[in-house]
Amino acid sequence: MNGMSDMRKRLLNTVESCVDDSLSGLVSVNPGLRLLRGHSRVIVRSDILEVIRAGKVTILTGGGSGHEPSRSGYVGPGMASAAVSGAIFTSPPPGDILAALRAIGRGNKAGVLVTFNNYTGDRLTFGQAMERAQKEGIKLDVYINSDDCAVQTSDKTAGRRGLVGGILALKIAGAMAEEGKSLPEIKEVLNFVFKNMGTIGLCLIPGSVPGSGPMFQLEDDEMELGLGLHGESGVMTMKIMPAREQRIHIYAGISHIEKIQNSDHCVIFEVAHLIFESVKACCETLISVEDILNQLDTECGDGDCGHTFKVGATAILSELNTEEIPGLPIDCPYRLAHNLASLVEESMGGSTGALYGLFMTAASGALKTSVTPVAWCEALRCGTDSVMRHGGAKPGYRTMLDALCPAVEAFALGLETLPGIDAFEKAVLAAENGARCTAGMKAQAGRASYVAASSLEKPDPGATAVGVWMRAILQVLTASQALLTSPYLPEVVYGQF
Known part of the structure; x- marks a missing residue:
């Protein structure tokens, strides 16, 4: 008792x-x-x-x-x-x-x-x-x-x-x-x-009618989720947890409202939180490796690759603002991808800005009606195909595609047998390995194509950057994995990743 x-x-x-x-x-x-x-x-x-x-x-x-x-x-x-x-x-x-x-x-x-x-x-x-x-x-x-x-x-x-x-x-x-x-x-x-409305009940102490005792029993360390107004038993009794985790369960319970009458697929709060953190982590990590990317770029370019990514990442962070007052539509991946495309095109400029603009625009189509792991994989594939089609490069040309293409294939293969996060980890490892393999590879696209293969001893900076931002996303997802795989959350929430 x-x-x-x-x-x-x-x-x-x-x-x-x-x-x-x-x-x-x-x-x-x-x-x-x-x-x-x-x-x-x-x-x-x-x-x-x-x-x-x-x-x-x-x-x-x-x-x-x-x-x-x-x-x-x-x-x-x-x-x-x-x-x-x-x-x-x-x-x-x-x-x-x-x-x-x-x-x-x-x-x-x-x-x-x-x-x-x-x-x-x-x-x-x-x-x-x-x-x-x-x-x-x-x-x-x-x-x-x-x-x-x-x-x-x-x-x-x-x-x-x-x-x-x-x-x-x-x-x-x-x-x-x-x-x-x-x-x-x-x-x-x-x-x-x-x-477009849904609610769910949560109580820490059972109610009672005047003159009567509690309508049901809860231990000191328990709470009830999904109960009715009159104390009707809920869908589950859970251990009391920090307020943030309680919020996740509540939003999971009302996840049906994500399917609002809108042609663009919107996501529940907790998934929007992960998207916000992922975008933020990508930008902050790219900024932190500015010198490394610049150094890699000195072999094959003008040594400004890291600076270019820093400018783009800074522009995105400025627009992103805070999670409480986001400047980007983090609750709608489709529109977010379009907004990011415009930001990188305008801020980064040059071929890098154009290629990432193409990547984001093409990726958005796969996120218009779904945000399951399969949809994210398809978004990665669509973005990669667009870069390949319009940029004229292929795997083996010593470009960002040498990281993107193996990542897409590893992601798709992993999803056949693994949960979304595990499959994405396979994709990240494939991207990082693909980037490393560009060391010593003869360049057939971009400024590096004018440089002798013997001088290209280090990995391609563009391919390396892909591994960097994919790793940043994985770290955010892994940190939240315990919450997302909670047995109390319906599949629709874990289905986001």
Whole structure:
């Protein structure tokens, strides 16, 4: 056991009167609210008649008590017009709901939006009241909030439960109603919100109903992920972990929202974090090897290869900014590749800038609809093919292709039997080995082609740079491997790499 008392301490008069006492106290300190006469658990805006005369949509929300300030605390300008409360964790009765609908819907030509969370009891009681209200001529529409990612409709006939996403939907609807938007306009926006919203519950301490003990047990070092509003058991009990790792599990749980209605594939937060760190690591590492690349370039060029990469990397870092306020679309690899192409073309200039611009532009196409390891491998292949096609070089010409081509082949071969990170490690090793093999190789492209092979004793700087930035990416991925391979994360997250 976790050592906590089975009974929680609360400041109540009686368990039986706690809901009514709470609502009465709320109204007494808020002059903009009033209790509906004859219905002590229905709170209405004091200026509701003015709202109706102004021709504005009114909004009714409600549900069981025990989630304060939801929903009674959300009544007011820019939010709900009325809220009806049930007993603790119990749906409000149809009679109270109908009374609330009459109070804010009679004579209201703009209509009423009814919104509540997706629970069977609420659907039944609100449904009964709405049927009766419509027969009385009250114009209304309904938005049922079901944003809980821990429940999938494929295996739960009641569908996804409603969680905190309903607060966001209510605020949006309330603001639109206050602006005078029509009922169809509000519903259209809420439908869009519904398609692009997901939440998941996480608790450290189990809840309890007044007068009763905890609804389930958690040890001192445990937390529950995916539980419902009423303490329904979650999808898993986990050990308490640092906040950063908790965030990863939460974002993993809502990973379905990465598939938003957009032609460009966007990624969940943690994958965007890895992309940010990878871009940053590539740039910082290339800057750190400026002198090494310059020295390699003195054999075959004008000794400025390292400087060129430093200029490009510095430009990217400047545009990248911080992870909190990124200047590049790190959550969308397709657009990121396009942006990087433009940056390197403008900042690096010359053949290096042009070749990496071609590489990034061609690679982006493979990332438009997917960011799996196979997609990243295809991006590497597309970029390499573009450099080969437009640059006129081939493997064995002592260029960056001598690192890229073996990397592509090793990556593809590794993915047939290995996890993404292990396959990418094979690609990095192949790139580094390919770069080393350019030492003493006769150059057949670029300025080095004018230099005698006997003078080319060191590896090609362009090929070496490929191994450098690929190694930087691998180090970021390896450092995060323990998190990405967690058994608690769905495959969609690990599938990114």
